[in-house]
Amino acid sequence: MGELLREWRDRRRTSQLDLAIAADISTRHLSFVETGRAKPSRDMVLRLGEHLDVPLRERNQLLLAAGYAPVYAESSLTEPSLAAARQAVRRLLRAHEPYPAVVIDRVWNMVDGNASIGILTEGIAEDLLTPPVNVLRATLHPEGMAPRIANLGEWRANLLGRLRREVRATADGALSELLAELREYPCADEVPEVDVPGPGDIVVPLRLRHHDGELTFFSTVATFGTPLDVTLAELSIESFYPADDTTAAALTST
Template sequence: MALVAYGTTASPASSAARDVGPLLRSWRERRRISQLELALRADSSARHISFVETGRSRPSEEMVLRLAEHLEVPVRERNALLVAAGYAPRFRQTPMDDPALGPLREGLDRLIRGYEPYPALVVDATYDVVSANRGVTMLLEGVPERLLAPPLNAMRLTLHPEGLARRIRNLREWRGHLLAQMERQLALHRSAALRELYEEVAAYPVPRGGAREAARAPVEVPYFALPMRIEHDGRVLSFVSSISTFNSPMDVTVAELAIETFLPADPATVEYLHSSWAGEHREAGRE
């Protein structure tokens, strides 16, 4: 009978095997995948997966990365798995202001400018704004300067009682959507900064005006997505948001960037945005 070796088996189990095993098991359970299903996806065996999770076998670096990929583990946490298994981190974390990311920053700026007059912005893992177009600038009109001081934070700007919250007509629904989004991220990322931000914005009171408007004028939600209905210059604009991330990123910073675009949810919003945009261009032409 042939013997098949999987990684490095130690008796008693090595410290690295004991450290990485519970982490991998935790990710598998979060994804609600059985050991057998994960083994089939990763071209392994349920027995080996069991040995890895219990610390009886230390997985190879390749196996750690393969399991992480099939478990859809975030890039930052893949580094944590590698370190727990006794290997060096594979994915670097490049600061956004590093010259190496210059082409990326330029590409992102071009992309979100292409959405104008519709609002679009780029945020990092803690919702700090990396870049925003003029559509976003329009929505921020009237927000106090202290909330606009760098670094801008999208969640803080949206949910603070003196920020956009006071103008969002369906604030309770939109607030619930944003907090749920943060909760899903917290389930995937061990981020003290994100947890601190969540606790801050979740504690913000709901402005009375927003609550009154929501109670007085129920929103007919489009079947395809929850809209954000926000007052601007005496009108109520309606947007649905879409979030995009990078495919197969090899850098922690890039992996945690998100591009959020706000598309009009009704014809009146389309007409208003385009007429306002055309008016701005006419004024600029006269200067």
């Protein structure tokens, strides 16, 4: 447990002193926990995980390493205990129509989507749309959305940057493998993942070639604010909005 704790503290670039103050324990005791000379209580493990902003899945691993049972459940969305959350997600998706919205899990697999996502999935190879559908793979693969994205280099850099930050924050091996795979996809107008915005830029747009002309979107991401279940903690809803009147008119006319 001490080794795991030290890894998370290093990942968050937090000193022993800062963590000890935040968690209201002595620096000496924290040092003893990290070196294995002291066993932390269950509550202390949870408190340290919270102050380090460790994902719920990994907080369970900290508990197991310290000799305690996990406290955060990992439920299927089909289970009765998540019925209210499931209904809330469906309401959000339906309310967002005619604009597209998609629900993704921790590794960017699509969990759900509204009726309007068809405008994004047009022309994607069938095997990329076979469940589980990985949204990033379907977007950046040469047989996915990529040929229809007018600003592919810019949008690709945005997505890879987001994924890179998630890998750093979660230390998730599956995400790391996905990032390596996506970086291998060809891109003629590749843009560095760390790019300087131009004057007046406020968001990175998605510019999509369509039979109605070029459509331009921006997106927002919503998550559950106080999840105590691993599944809910790892869900996010990405909602796309028209960035101009032409796109809004094209979506409302379909």
